[in-house]
Each structure stands twice: as structure tokens, then as C-alpha cells.
Amino acid sequence: MSVSVFAAATVANVACGFDALGFAIHEPGDEVIVRKSAQSGLRIVAITGDEGRLPLSVTKNTAGVSAQALLDETGYTGGIEMEIHKKMPLGSGLGSSSASSVAAVVAVNELIGSPFTRAELLRFATEGERAACGVPHADNVGPSLLGGFVLIRSYNPLEVVQLPVPDELWCSVIHPHVEILTEDARNVLRRRIRLEDAVVQWSNLGGLIAGLYQGDYQLIGRSLSDIIFEPTRSLLIPGFDMMKQAAMQAGALGCSISGSGPSVFALCRGEEIARAAADAMQHALTKAGLGSETYVSAINRQGPVIRNL
Amino acid sequence: MSVSVFAAATVANVACGFDALGFAIHEPGDEVIVRKSAQSGLRIVAITGDEGRLPLSVTKNTAGVSAQALLDETGYTGGIEMEIHKKMPLGSGLGSSSASSVAAVVAVNELIGSPFTRAELLRFATEGERAACGVPHADNVGPSLLGGFVLIRSYNPLEVVQLPVPDELWCSVIHPHVEILTEDARNVLRRRIRLEDAVVQWSNLGGLIAGLYQGDYQLIGRSLSDIIFEPTRSLLIPGFDMMKQAAMQAGALGCSISGSGPSVFALCRGEEIARAAADAMQHALTKAGLGSETYVSAINRQGPVIRNL
Numbered sequence: 001m002s003v004s005v006f007a008a009a010t011v012a013n014v015a016c017g018f019d020a021l022g023f024a025i026h027e028p029g030d031e032v033i034v035r036k037s038a039q040s041g042l043r044i045v046a047i048t049g050d051e052g053r054l055p056l057s058v059t060k061n062t063a064g065v066s067a068q069a070l071l072d073e074t075g076y077t078g079g080i081e082m083e084i085h086k087k088m089p090l091g092s093g094l095g096s097s098s099a100s101s102v103a104a105v106v107a108v109n110e111l112i113g114s115p116f117t118r119a120e121l122l123r124f125a126t127e128g129e130r131a132a133c134g135v136p137h138a139d140n141v142g143p144s145l146l147g148g149f150v151l152i153r154s155y156n157p158l159e160v161v162q163l164p165v166p167d168e169l170w171c172s173v174i175h176p177h178v179e180i181l182t183e184d185a186r187n188v189l190r191r192r193i194r195l196e197d198a199v200v201q202w203s204n205l206g207g208l209i210a211g212l213y214q215g216d217y218q219l220i221g222r223s224l225s226d227i228i229f230e231p232t233r234s235l236l237i238p239g240f241d242m243m244k245q246a247a248m249q250a251g252a253l254g255c256s257i258s259g260s261g262p263s264v265f266a267l268c269r270g271e272e273i274a275r276a277a278a279d280a281m282q283h284a285l286t287k288a289g290l291g292s293e294t295y296v297s298a299i300n301r302q303g304p305v306i307r308n309l
Numbered sequence: 310m311s312v313s314v315f316a317a318a319t320v321a322n323v324a325c326g327f328d329a330l331g332f333a334i335h336e337p338g339d340e341v342i343v344r345k346s347a348q349s350g351l352r353i354v355a356i357t358g359d360e361g362r363l364p365l366s367v368t369k370n371t372a373g374v375s376a377q378a379l380l381d382e383t384g385y386t387g388g389i390e391m392e393i394h395k396k397m398p399l400g401s402g403l404g405s406s407s408a409s410s411v412a413a414v415v416a417v418n419e420l421i422g423s424p425f426t427r428a429e430l431l432r433f434a435t436e437g438e439r440a441a442c443g444v445p446h447a448d449n450v451g452p453s454l455l456g457g458f459v460l461i462r463s464y465n466p467l468e469v470v471q472l473p474v475p476d477e478l479w480c481s482v483i484h485p486h487v488e489i490l491t492e493d494a495r496n497v498l499r500r501r502i503r504l505e506d507a508v509v510q511w512s513n514l515g516g517l518i519a520g521l522y523q524g525d526y527q528l529i530g531r532s533l534s535d536i537i538f539e540p541t542r543s544l545l546i547p548g549f550d551m552m553k554q555a556a557m558q559a560g561a562l563g564c565s566i567s568g569s570g571p572s573v574f575a576l577c578r579g580e581e582i583a584r585a586a587a588d589a590m591q592h593a594l595t596k597a598g599l600g601s602e603t604y605v606s607a608i609n610r611q612g613p614v615i616r617n618l
Binding site for chain 1: 325326327328329330460461462463468470472498499500501502503504507508509510511512513514515516518519522528531532
């Protein structure tokens with residue numbers, strides 16, 4: 001018996017919710033396949049789609065770390081083989097490592113008889129983020145695991161809040177073909193911020209959350225503003241201003257950097273505008289001579305997809 | 310014909326929502342009475358309950374400034390006499406000047422035939438705050454005018470979002486008999502804050518707003534945390550730690566400083582716990598030899614009360 005799990009990409013920060021908010025989209029994402037094996041312990045036997053960049057060592061691979069954290073808590077000692085099929089770009093700002101970690105813990109949990117609920121898996125997947133970034137971020141892992149919009153209310157102890165998703169909310173994502181290391185993107189951040197900027201930022205986060213509960217698309221749009229991080233982080237993304245302008249002209253509610261970039265997301269009301277915004281962003285980037293791919297999807301409310309093979 | 314309006318006290322900041330969030334309680338508050346007079350222009354003819362501290366000059370009194378801003382926009386030039394009856398302590402951190410401004414604009418609007426909606430009155434009442442503090446704060450004026458919990462999503466342009474109020478949410482307020490000038494309370498604030506603290510603060514604000522929408526009292530309680538301002542501002546409030554501990558032991562969901570203090574509020578589930586929390590806070594302060602008064606009320610959803618006399 002083997003289990004395949006597909007876990008989706010996620011957009012973290014969402015303009016005004018730095019380190020606090022994220023949502024899941026339907027594609028791209030990663031697939032993890034696990035099966036029981038005669039050889040004891042967890043082993044990663046194959047990784048595809050990573051151009052050889054990810055380690056097979058369980059203790060060095062984020063998906064491996066997450067799955068092992070789960071197994072350690074159960075005391076399960078049987079053999080498990082894991083394949084990781086990356087179906088999304090690394091270092092894209094779309095929660096690539098999180099998607100693998102989430103797929104891994106959901107798959108292993110299913111394989112060994114589901115000792116944990118979906119919500120309980122969060123802390124194991126977060127361990128993978130700690131391995132990847134040194135910090136147990138949950139704003140990609142949370143939405144990839146639970147679907148929809150997820151607020152990380154607290155890191156210590158870890159507590160997430162699932163927020164409602166208005167029916168017509170769609171997302172356009174563009175991944176420009178440049179790579180930004182999360183570490184570099186964090187290095188351009190200031191360690192202290194102006195109080196008045198913080199007030200603007202948290203007022204917008206409050207407005208965004210209220211907009212999600214009320215299904216008020218215009219309020220969502222007005223709240224999608226990041227005056228603290230976007231001004232500096234966007235300097236690392238060639239063509240950012242052009243892409244944003246193009247998305248807004250196409251009718252997007254708002255547009256900002258996905259995670260630490262270089263991907264850029266736009267939230268839109270309805271599929272038609274979302275497709276137009278994606279096309280407009282890509283057109284703007286092409287004119288500047290840069291390659292990219294785009295993804296258009298409704299907000300992903302279902303979370304990981306499990307198939308028993 | 311004369312019109313009397315009672316506008317209620319408010320709790321601003323609400324722990325994690327500095328300059329962004331406030332809610333109204335039922336008492337205390339201020340009453341403003343207006344009537345038409347033969348002498349043209351707006352005149353403040355009487356102020357009671359202020360121990361002679363507030364100016365009769367329309368251009369120097371926050372209620373006068375607010376009402377005059379309204380009249381200027383209508384072009385109304387008839388005579389209006391205004392009485393201001395302060396029924397709450399000045400400098401208490403309960404939005405005293407806001408209550409007067411709100412009562413004044415609602416009363417004058419009613420007197421001259423209601424040219425403006427309740428929501429449209431917000432910017433006139435905010436002008437009074439600009440006169441009082443130099444900054445057009447709206448986190449007291451907003452909830453006093455509109456009732457309930459109000460988020461100031463944006464100051465420029467001014468935009469407020471009314472948030473839902475769970476049915477059993479009650480508030481205990483204690484006003485210790487010490488005075489803190491808003492200016493002093495702002496002077497202890499740092500102009501820059503740590504990014505990691507800001508993330509904690511805005512995650513809590515997000516949690517509080519989600520808790521209000523979901524009617525999740527425990528989430529509201531966990532989110533009522535202020536790690537940025539309370540640690541320094543509470544130093545100006547004798548007995549703060551004892552009061553907070555007493556309120557929490559009495560079962561309050563959370564407890565923090567009201568506005569810039571010295572009043573302290575606790576949010577509670579139900580009247581019984583709210584009364585117990587108020588008693589416990591007062592008892593703690595009495596033991597420390599300090600006088601105080603307490604107010605216990607459900608969250609005030611109705612806003613100002615108009616009586617045509």
C-alpha cells in the first residue's frame with residue numbers, strides 16, 4: 001500500500017500580514033508518495049523536480065524533518081520509503097518547502113493509521129520550516145495544511161485561526177524567472193519599524209480580516225497594502241512596479257509580493273479578472289525581457305489531496 | 310425646541326489595537342443640550358462637571374470645534390446655544406473629549422434637521438480630537454458615535470469598520486484617582502518598535518477581530534495582549550499589575566489600559582464575571598490606599614441617545 005498526497009502552494013504575508021497570514025491556492029504544489037518497507041526507519045528514496053538541489057538525508061530535508069518529528073512522537077519504528085515530487089519552483093516565494101513538509105506529514109499520518117488530526121499535524125510540518133529557515137514559520141505551512149486563509153495568532157504556543165473565504169475570491173500569481181533567497185529577502189528588512197507605520201499596517205490587517213468575514217471585496221482591496229516591507233523587498237524583484245500597475249489596471253483588488261518573493265500575487269473578484277490580471281502581469285514582464293509563469297486559481301479551501309494508491 | 314444628546318465613554322486601543330480599535334460602554338458619558346437662539350452663531354453658554362477646566366470659547370473647546378466644523382459645511386448661520394454637561398472624569402482614558410464632541414455634533418445635526426447621516430458626522434467629531442490632541446484620532450470618536458467595536462481602517466482617507474459584538478461580552482472599567490495627561494502617556498512611547506514585537510501585536514489584533522466575528526470568547530481573551538505599550542504605560546498607573554491580576558483571577562477574558570490610562574478595562578463573558586472583576590480591581594486598589602470608581606456595562610451597541618426636549 002502506498003499513499004500519495006498533493007499539498008498546494010501558498011501566498012504568505014498577504015501584503016499587510018507579515019509572518020501572520022497566508023492562504024492556499026490550487027496549483028502549483030508538491031506531491032509526496034510514501035509506502036511501508038521492510039527496512040526500518042524513514043528513508044527518502046527519490047526526489048524529482050528539484051534539479052538535484054534537495055538533500056535525500058531525512059535530517060536535512062524539510063519534508064524528512066517534518067515526517068520524522070511526527071514518527072518520533074508516535075514511537076512508530078516500521079520502515080517507510082518516501083518519494084518527493086517537486087511540482088513547483090524552489091525559492092519562488094510560494095511556500096515550496098512548506099508544501100513538501102505538509103504533503104509529507106499528511107502522507108505519513110495516513111500511512112500509519114491517522115493517529116493525528118489535520119490540525120495536530122501543524123506542529124510537525126512547522127518543524128520542517130524551522131529546519132529550512134531556522135525559524136518555525138507557519139504562515140505557509142498553516143494554509144497549505146488547512147486550506148483557505150489562516151492567521152497565525154500566536155507562535156508560542158502555536159495557534160492558528162482559520163478565516164472565511166468569500167466565494168468569488170480568486171488569485172493570480174506570477175513567478176518571474178529570478179531567484180531570491182529567503183535569507184536575502186529577510187536581510188533587507190529593518191529590525192525596527194516606525195510606530196506610525198506599524199499602526200497603518202495593523203489597521204490594514206484588521207481591515208483585511210474584517211473584509212474576509214464580511215465578504216466585502218472592496219474592503220479587502222483597500223486593506224491589501226504593505227507600507228513596511230514591499231517598498232524595500234520589491235527592489236529585489238525586477239519589474240515589480242510594472243506588474244503591480246498592470247494587475248491593478250486589469251481590475252485586481254490588490255497586488256503585493258508573495259512571501260519573500262520574487263512571486264507576486266493579485267487578489268481578484270472572479271475568475272475573469274484573475275485571468276486578465278495574470279495576463280497583464282506576464283505581458284508587463286515579457287516587455288521587460290523577463291520570463292515567467294503564471295497560476296490562476298480560486299482560493300484553495302480543501303487543503304491537501306490524499307490518494308491511496 | 311431643544312435637543313439633548315448623551316454620548317458614552319469609550320475604551321480605545323483595546324490592548325492590541327493601538328490607535329486602531331475602540332469600543333463604547335454605556336456609562337459614564339457626557340450630555341450636550343442645544344437650542345436655537347436669536348443671537349447668531351454657535352455659543353457655548355454653560356459647562357458643568359468640569360471643575361471650571363474647559364473653555365467656553367467655541368474655537369478652543371473640542372465640542373465647539375466639532376459642532377462648528379459641521380455648521381461651516383452646511384452654511385447654517387442661525388443662532389445656537391450649547392450646554393455641555395460633563396458626566397465623566399476628564400483625563401481618565403475613557404474618551405472624555407470624544408464623548409463631548411460626539412454629543413455635540415449629533416445634537417446640532419438633529420437640531421438643524423439632520424443634514425448628515427450618523428456615519429457622515431464622524432469627520433466633524435474627529436476635528437474636535439484634532440483640536441484636543443493635535444492629531445485627528447478616531448478610536449474614541451468612532452465607537453462613541455457608532456456604538457460597538459470600531460476599527461479605524463485608515464486615517465487618510467478616514468474609514469471605519471464596524472465589527473460585530475458577541476452577545477455576552479461585558480466590560481469592567483476602573484478609573485483610579487490619578488491623572489495622566491495624554492501627552493505624557495504618548496511621550497513614554499517609543500517612536501520605533503521591534504519588528505518581532507509588531508508581528509506579535511498585529512497577530513493578536515487579527516485574533517481579536519476574528520474572535521469578535523466568531524463569538525469566540527476564549528480567542529478574544531487570548532488575543533487581548535499588548536506587549537508594546539502596556540509594559541511602559543502601566544508604569545504610570547499605580548497598582549496596575551495588582552488590578553490586572555485581580556481581574557484575571559475573577560475570571561476576566563483579558564485586561565489592559567483604556568486609551569492612554571489611567572483607567573483600566575477588563576473584558577468579560579457575562580455580567581456576573583464583569584461585576585466580580587470590577588470589584589476585585591477596586592479592592593486591589595483600595596488595599597494600596599488609592600480611590601477609584603468602577604463602571605460595569607455590556608458593550609454599548611446603540612451609540613448616542615437623542616432626546617427632543
